[in-house]
Amino acid sequence: xxxxxxxxxxxxxxxxxxxxxxxxxxxxxxxxxxxxxxxxxxxxxxxxxxxxxxxxxxxxxxxxxxxxxxxxxxxxxxxxxxxxxxxxxxxxxxxxxxxxxxxxxxxxxxxxxx
Amino acid sequence: xxxxxxxxxxxxxxxxxxxxxxxxxxxxxxxxxxxxxxxxxxxxxxxxxxxxxxxxxxxxxxxxxxxxxxxxxxxxxxxxxxxxxxxxxxxxxxxxxxxxxxxxxxxxxxxxxxxxxx
Numbered sequence: 001x002x003x004x005x006x007x008x009x010x011x012x013x014x015x016x017x018x019x020x021x022x023x024x025x026x027x028x029x030x031x032x033x034x035x036x037x038x039x040x041x042x043x044x045x046x047x048x049x050x051x052x053x054x055x056x057x058x059x060x061x062x063x064x065x066x067x068x069x070x071x072x073x074x075x076x077x078x079x080x081x082x083x084x085x086x087x088x089x090x091x092x093x094x095x096x097x098x099x100x101x102x103x104x105x106x107x108x109x110x111x112x113x114x
Numbered sequence: 115x116x117x118x119x120x121x122x123x124x125x126x127x128x129x130x131x132x133x134x135x136x137x138x139x140x141x142x143x144x145x146x147x148x149x150x151x152x153x154x155x156x157x158x159x160x161x162x163x164x165x166x167x168x169x170x171x172x173x174x175x176x177x178x179x180x181x182x183x184x185x186x187x188x189x190x191x192x193x194x195x196x197x198x199x200x201x202x203x204x205x206x207x208x209x210x211x212x213x214x215x216x217x218x219x220x221x222x223x224x225x226x227x228x229x230x231x232x
Contacts, residue, residue, distance in 0.1 A: 044223040101170055104157040
């Protein structure tokens with residue numbers, strides 16, 4: 001069965017410091033991986049995705065993610081965190097069994113401290 | 115703004131009642147997905163429609179049903195509501211994950227409907 005794990009419920013980082021939000025996956029076949037962000041009382045906003053190609057994927061708002069096949073990881077990163085980055089982040093993998101649904105991780109709350 | 119709209123924003127109702135949630139996909143998107151977000155279950159896929167036909171089912175209760183209309187908007191019907199159905203219900207849309215190149219497949223989410231069952 002396919003799954004996504006986000007091992008940290010919460011990540012705290014000081015403003016201006018680099019941030020990393022971790023995600024590991026388990027899939028059969030090629031992984032199609034996504035990151036979404038959810039601000040309070042808002043829907044999920046698409047940040048970036050990995051389909052194939054370059055292991056470093058650049059996305060919205062200065063975020064990027066590094067795909068590592070050997071470690072089955074897809075960590076979200078940003079070189080310099082902003083207070084406004086504080087939100088709930090979800091990693092997802094697209095189901096490859098034919099349903100096309102997304103399987104989401106449990107989410108990681110990012111808190112950027114001023 | 116993702117281009118996906120959902121109504122209503124909030125819904126408060128009593129146990130045993132029935133409600134209908136509505137979703138309009140982005141222009142040009144043929145697929146609609148419904149997800150439930152609750153504190154204890156996280157984000158769970160409920161059901162997917164493509165161009166009016168049900169394509170996939172997830173953890174959807176028998177008390178819940180959905181449909182997609184010819185204009186591609188979708189409705190999620192929840193009946194015999196229980197306290198545990200209180201959650202945020204999201205709709206997402208995408209072009210067509212089946213036929214389109216995988217590189218173009220991204221689901222865009224609406225703002226959600228917050229359902230409170232009292």
